[in-house]
Amino acid sequence: MSNDEHTTLPKSYEEMVREISAQHDSLSKRLKQIARYALDNPNDFALKTIAEIAKKAEVQPSALVRFAKAFGFSGFTDVQRLFQQRLLESRPSYDNRLQHLRESSDNTPLDLLKKFAVANTIALEHLVEEMPEEKLKEAIRILSDAETIHVLGMRRSFPLASMFYYSVTKMGHRAHLIDNVGGMHVEQQTNVGPRDALIAFSFSGYTPYVTSAAEKTHHGGIPVVAITDHLLSPLTHCSTVCFHVEDGAVHDFKSLGASMCLVQALVVGLGAVETD
Amino acid sequence: MSNDEHTTLPKSYEEMVREISAQHDSLSKRLKQIARYALDNPNDFALKTIAEIAKKAEVQPSALVRFAKAFGFSGFTDVQRLFQQRLLESRPSYDNRLQHLRESSDNTPLDLLKKFAVANTIALEHLVEEMPEEKLKEAIRILSDAETIHVLGMRRSFPLASMFYYSVTKMGHRAHLIDNVGGMHVEQQTNVGPRDALIAFSFSGYTPYVTSAAEKTHHGGIPVVAITDHLLSPLTHCSTVCFHVEDGAVHDFKSLGASMCLVQALVVGLGAVETD
DNA sequence: ATTACAATAGAATTTATATTCCAAATTAGA
DNA sequence: TCTAATTTGGAATATAAATTCTATTGTAAT
Incomplete structure (x- = not known):
């Protein structure tokens, strides 16, 4: 039955x-x-x-x-x-694990996870607090006006670049990921036209090619949105809008949480503008 | 009365x-x-x-x-x-905070940024609370024992995959990113040998190839570490260890903050094991 | 297209659960 | 001690909820 x-x-x-x-x-x-x-x-x-x-x-x-x-x-x-x-x-009593965590010196995997989580959380707070609304709007305007958005980020920044690329194309905007496949970054970059824009990601290592590409584009009068980690980054002065994001780090490994967050906000903000 | x-x-x-x-x-x-x-x-x-x-x-x-x-x-x-x-x-409902967030008023760029930041923060809290220590250890053991770590993630998950690949090779571990360049994922995948391991990333869309690749590898007796978004994900049952990460979303755009955090914890945890 | 089978929605029914009511017991005040 | 007011136990009732049943829809196989 x-x-x-x-x-x-x-x-x-x-x-x-x-x-x-x-x-x-x-x-x-x-x-x-x-x-x-x-x-x-x-x-x-x-x-x-x-x-x-x-x-x-x-x-x-x-x-x-x-x-x-x-x-x-x-x-x-x-x-x-x-x-x-x-x-x-289990109705776990709420402890002050943040405090406890910083003092703990263990490096068990779970500890590391916690540390990264805390580092990320702090970075996110910073990001929001430090962000001038104008910059965001300006960046979104630039990207929105571009016929094609060229996306550039190597090595550590590549995940950010590929994520931006994926999301923004998903939203229907024309974009192009400079991924250097086949070592053809030079060729890929000459595609950047006068009505386009470039978004460049670069952190501490500052892959030279990314810097030079941003410079060339910027001097060519094409708008550049940069996302980098420090005021003294080479990108600061060869970009139209430059975001400085301090991502949390544990044992010298930067976690890209805050940058990811910014990327998403840009993409969704872009989407909001374009459907108006 | x-x-x-x-x-x-x-x-x-x-x-x-x-x-x-x-x-x-x-x-x-x-x-x-x-x-x-x-x-x-x-x-x-x-x-x-x-x-x-x-x-x-x-x-x-x-x-x-x-x-x-x-x-x-x-x-x-x-x-x-x-x-x-x-x-x-006693179990503060994340859903509520997220819900509240989604419904909240404006969609200025700064607002969006804030929403993503909160969503990410919540996801991070969640991640830490729900993570069983054993799983982390097991995953790290598997990855550490592997001669080569094959890294697989398409579309939305590609940023995660590429980040894992970058970090883990930087640490000196041999790894191989299945990036499907030239449409050669099949060829790339046949490289996975019996002493290797696969780490697979896949979210909601569940790119069929990733699922099938994980299945094949798993059934071939090769360890698979999976990172996905739901218990009902196809990866749950074709992996040796499976992490379920709920990333925050705003306007249907998932933010990868929590997943990134997990990736970093895995990589650094891996580094800690190997330098012992 | 036709049939057989499985899944589903929704009404009907059964079961359980909460609430009311009142007679009996208890208590307090004279 | 007697009376009035209050409290209580427990059956009776009303309400709500779970479960079953059946006609209908959907689906897969031939």
Whole structure:
């Protein structure tokens, strides 16, 4: 009659999550929808009534019951109990882990992760505080006016460049990534036309080619938006708008969190302008 | 007839507790009994039914309703909601902050920047809290044992892949970026040998090739470290270790801050192991 | 295209849960 | 001690929620 359980029925929230993720592929469309909702909104699953959950998840109440049965339960109530358990387990008291972290000298992987997270968070705060609104607007105006945006960033900056390129093309803007494939950066760069713009990323190492490319473009009267790490960076004086982003570092490894954030803001800001 | 409320009715668990302790002396015997039970077993009050609570507290169900009314509520259900809130408060819901953020008013460039910064910060907190130490260690062990680390990530994930590649080679580890230049990803992938490892990045779009490459590698008995965005991602089941990172998003544009952070932690962790 | 099968929505039903009510018990004041 | 007011227990009721059932829709195979 009903679903034969190929598997033992979950006894805890964790088991349930594991089971959901394991069975997910073999579930029907509606049941998948519920599975996703469960994982994304475990609190609702714990406290709301079937009717409420059904409404929010945009399914029928009966579908929730079927969901429960698909995992071997006798009804949804049993599933709900599992999700309630989760609320009871571990209510971690809020510690001042930021402070504690800085003092800790360990370098276990988890410690490193925490340090990077803190470094990034601080960098993000800085970024927002130091950012003059005018600069952002100006940069977006430049990029928006460009027929094609040429994107340049090597080595450490390449992830930023490729991300900008991906996002901005996704938004429908014409762009070109100077990736130096085949060592053809010179050829790639001669493509920059008078109605275009260049966005250049360069950090501490300052790959010479990036600097010289920005210089040449800037002197040619083509607008350059630069993202770099220091006022004394070579890009400061060969760009129309220059952002100085201090990314957090741990053991000399810069984390690009803040720069990424800026890139995204530029791209989305660009999108907002262009759909007006 | 009924209890005139000398006081405004509680809006939160904390207010309720304060009210209970304030009124306690003026309550009847049975109601005192219930008050004590409520303070000692707030979890029961949040999750059990009236009948169950009544039984455990050795009172009549109706007494619980009277208790609620004594504090100005229309029924016990309202009291229960307050006690449920408490369970939710202890796990601050990121969703709420994000939600609030998305709905917030303006979309000036500076606003967008702020939104991304907050979204990233939240994602970072999340990342750290949810990360099991074992997973990190396991991943680092796998990568460290590999003769060559093959790095795979397309489209949106390409920035992550290229960053991992850059950092890890900088540290002196042998690595190979599957960048699909010249459409040669198939050829690039056949290079993965039995003593190597694969690290794969894939998010929501789940570029099919990345999935299939991970599958093939995994089934070939070669260790796979995956970084993806959801438990239901196709990578979950074709990887030796799988990280689920929820990056913040604004206007559907995911910011890679948290993923970047994880990448850096992996790389530096790897460096720490290898210099031992 | 046709059939067989599985999945689904929504109404109908059953079950459970909360609330009300009132008679009985308790307490306080005279 | 007697009376009136208050509190209490527990059955009766009303309300809400979960579950089942069925007609309908969707889907895959022939």
